Amino acid sequence: MELQEPFDIEIENIVYSVFPDEKDAYTIFKDGKEYIQIIKDTETSWLKLSPETGLPLFGMDEEVNAIGQKITEELG
Numbered sequence: 472m473e474l475q476e477p478f479d480i481e482i483e484n485i486v487y488s489v490f491p492d493e494k495d496a497y498t499i500f501k502d503g504k505e506y507i508q509i510i511k512d513t514e515t516s517w518l519k520l521s522p523e524t525g526l527p528l529f530g531m532d533e534e535v536n537a538i539g540q541k542i543t544e545e546l547g
Contacts, residue, residue, distance in 0.1 A: 480541040482534075489542055496520075499538060509535050511543075 475491040488500040495511035508520040517539030518527040
């Protein structure tokens with residue numbers, strides 16, 4: 472499977488650049504800077520990855536879920 476091309480999404484007038492890493496994992500840029508890394512947990516839940524360890528950080532994060540949902544819609 473080839474890597475997908477980066478793409479932009481917009482949520483509440485904020486543009487995020489999405490760079491696919493591996494399956495269901497993405498690096499998100501905001502305002503031109505690396506912002507967060509996220510990974511799909513379940514169909515409706517996404518997790519932020521710890522910048523230090525790269526491990527998933529459990530806990531609800533509305534922004535992470537919103538970004539994840541938008542990615543899911545984009546990839547349709």
